[in-house]
Amino acid sequence: MLKILVIGPSWIGDMVMSQSLYRTIKTKYNESIIDVIAPAWCHPLLSRMPEVDSALNMPLDHGILALKKRYYLGKSLETNNYDRAYVLPNSFKSALIPFFAGIKHRIGWRGEMRYLVLNDIRILNKVEFPMMVERYIALGYDESSTFSHQLPHPILWPKLVVNEDEKQIIIKKFALSNYRLIIGFCIGAEFGPAKIWPHYHYAALAEQLIAEGYQLILLGSIKDHKIGNAIIQMLLESSRKHCKNLVGQTQLEEAVILLAHCVAVVSNDSGLMHITAALNRPLVALYGPSNPDFTPPLSHKARVIRLIGGYYKVRYSDRKYGYHQSLIDINPSRVHQELITLLNLD
Known part of the structure; x- marks a missing residue:
């Protein structure tokens, strides 16, 4: 069973669009467990995504480095034994938690000074992936999938659940x-x-x-x-x-x-x-x-x-x-x- 940690975005619209990645992962790895770490205000959205098993709290304000707190947060997740991490924000600090958690496979787009903290760095072709949702989904596939036509279509759009x-x-x-x-x-x-x-x-x-x-x-x-x-x-x-x-x-x-x-x-x-x-x-x-x-x-x-x-x-x-x-x-x-x-x- 594949255990996955996602470092989610901080904006509400971006968090909604990130569901397309979770849906994509579930189609590839049906038995996978997906945990998403995100600010508390995004948790009501994560609770309406059937693909997400747990919403973990990101206790740090957007834009704050707080290196020591990120270290302890990462170490607290080490016992979860995640197999891989997807880092959706492009900042250096967003990639620190899975690095400190010792997650072996850490995936994300090339961003600011991320070569040490990510070990599966993708180089974004903005022409091939003009939409943010495509960029999220592309992370769920092998690095060789660098062109939009190589991704499965139609794209799995976000689908929130309300009864x-x-x-x-x-x-x-x-x-x-x-x-x-x-x-x-x-x-x-x-x-x-x-x-x-x-x-x-x-x-x-x-x-x-x-x-x-x-x-x-x-x-x-x-x-x-x-x-x-x-x-x-x-x-x-x-x-x-x-x-x-x-x-x-x-x-x-x-x-x-x-x-x-x-x-x-x-x-x-x-x-x-x-x-x-x-x-x-x-x-x-x-x-x-x-x-x-x-x-x-x-x-x-x-x-x-x-x-x-x-x-x-x-x-x-x-x-x-x-x-x-x-x-x-x-x-x-x-x-x-x-x-x-x-x-x-x-």
């Missing part, structure tokens, strides 16, 4: 109506307004959908709560009871279940977008400067709307510039058209 009982419990907890179908709006994104569809567009779309008989839930992190309030305030008084601002009011576990219960979702490029895709819910994904070719929503029920070409790196400093013009230019009527088309297909 029906959980959905009914969450509906009662947040006092949602049983008489109106739910559409979710994932209104936030990392790096702020530069990746966010304007609140007034969300409000216009919400008003139309409420008039058509739907109820809306707004989801996101606490830092986006004001955006949710701004959307609510723009609605007609009679419509507000059908739109609930749950931004910053849910744990990630609850947000996953709520998204699973939605008949459709509209989302910015965010972690919640990737979760929605992995739940196979009808999804309209709105992109501005970020690149849908690198990290697209992995679902046949997803539609991407983007009005510009090329890739523009988004930084935290871009917050001061407000909404990006390419997202402002996405008209609510266009999003509504895509959404209704998806609803009719589902």
